[in-house]
Amino acid sequence: MVKGTTSFGKHSKGKTHIRCRRCGRQSYHITKKRCAYCGFGESSKIRKYSWMPYR
Numbered sequence: 001m002v003k004g005t006t007s008f009g010k011h012s013k014g015k016t017h018i019r020c021r022r023c024g025r026q027s028y029h030i031t032k033k034r035c036a037y038c039g040f041g042e043s044s045k046i047r048k049y050s051w052m053p054y055r
């Protein structure tokens with residue numbers, strides 16, 4: 001049981017991210033149709049960040 005208020009009332013299960021075809025991460029957003037990590041689906045360019053381990 002939860003003590004007090006819970007803000008997780010609508011945390012229903014369901015996938016939002018699936019495995020990205022390009023970066024291989026579980027970051028491809030199904031409804032947005034873009035990868036949160038590499039930006040696949042949004043642009044043809046690969047999103048680059050310094051924190052990315054490769055490229």
Ligand SMILES: [Zn+2]
Nearest residue numbers: 020023035038
């Ligand atoms: Zn990706």
